[in-house]
Amino acid sequence: AQSVAQPEDQVNVAEGNPLTVKCTYSVSGNPYLFWYVQYPNRGLQFLLKYITGDNLVKGSYGFEAEFNKSQTSFHLKKPSALVSDSALYFCAVRDSHSGNTPLVFGKGTRLSVIA
Amino acid sequence: EAGVTQSPTHLIKTRGQQATLRCSPISGHTSVYWYQQALGLGLQFLLWYDEGEERNRGNFPPRFSGRQFPNYSSELNVNALELEDSALYLCASSNGPGLAEYEQYFGPGTRLTVT
Numbered sequence: 497a498q499s500v501a502q503p504e505d506q507v508n509v510a511e512g513n514p515l516t517v518k519c520t521y522s523v524s525g526n527p528y529l530f531w532y533v534q535y536p537n538r539g540l541q542f543l544l545k546y547i548t549g550d551n552l553v554k555g556s557y558g559f560e561a562e563f564n565k566s567q568t569s570f571h572l573k574k575p576s577a578l579v580s581d582s583a584l585y586f587c588a589v590r591d592s593h594s595g596n597t598p599l600v601f602g603k604g605t606r607l608s609v610i611a
Numbered sequence: 612e613a614g615v616t617q618s619p620t621h622l623i624k625t626r627g628q629q630a631t632l633r634c635s636p637i638s639g640h641t642s643v644y645w646y647q648q649a650l651g652l653g654l655q656f657l658l659w660y661d662e663g664e665e666r667n668r669g670n671f672p673p674r675f676s677g678r679q680f681p682n683y684s685s686e687l688n689v690n691a692l693e694l695e696d697s698a699l700y701l702c703a704s705s706n707g708p709g710l711a712e713y714e715q716y717f718g719p720g721t722r723l724t725v726t
Binding site: 528538541542590592594 | 713720
C-alpha cells in the first residue's frame with residue numbers, strides 16, 4: 497500500500513526566510529513523488545515531481561524539492577519565502593509500477609508567510 | 612489550451628436529494644479522477660475512469676457513482692445526500708495511458724453544501 501505523511505499541519509515563516517514543508521512516503525516499489533499547491537477556494541496546482549535522476553528537483557514559482565531515498569522523504573523548499581506563497585501544500589505519491597492510478601495524497605500543510 | 616473544467620461552481624441541496632457534478636478533462640486526456648476534500652480531511656479518492664470504464668473506486672458507499680462519456684467528460688452522482696457529503700469535489704485528468712510518471716491536472720472544484 498502507498499501512503500504519504502505530512503507531519504506538520506501548519507508552518508509559519510517570515511517573508512524572505514527559507515521555507516521547508518516536510519513529506520515522507522511509503523511505497524512497495526520505486527516512488528514517483530509530486531507536490532501540489534492549493535490557494536483558497538481553488539483546485540490544486542502542480543508544482544513539481546520526482547521521477548528519476550537528480551535528487552534535487554526544481555519546479556514552478558522558485559520551489560524545489562529534495563528526494564532522499566534512505567529517509568523516504570521529499571521535502572519542499574524555497575530559498576526566500578513570499579507572502580503570496582501562503583497556501584495549502586499537498587505531497588502525493590504513486591508507485592512506479594502502478595500505472596496511472598490515482599495519486600495518494602497527504603493531509604496537507606498550511607503555509608503562512610508573515611510580512 | 613483549456614484546463615480541467617467543472618460545473619457547477621456551487622451546489623446547494625437538501626438532505627436526501629441527489630446531486631450531479633460534471634467535469635471536462637484537458638483535451639487529449641483519457642483518465643478522469645474524482646476526489647472529495649472535506650474540511651480537515653485532505654483529499655479522499657472517490658472514483659477513477661479511463662477510456663469510459665470505471666477502473667477503481669475509493670472507500671465510499673455505493674450512493675457515490677459516476678460515469679465517463681465517449682468524449683472523456685465525466686459525471687459524479689451522489690444519491691441520498693447526507694450532511695457529511697458537504698465538501699469540495701475535485702476532478703483531475705491525466706495523460707499517458709498506463710504511465711505512472713504523469714501528473715494529474717485539477718479543476719477548480721464544485722462546492723457541494725447539503726442542508
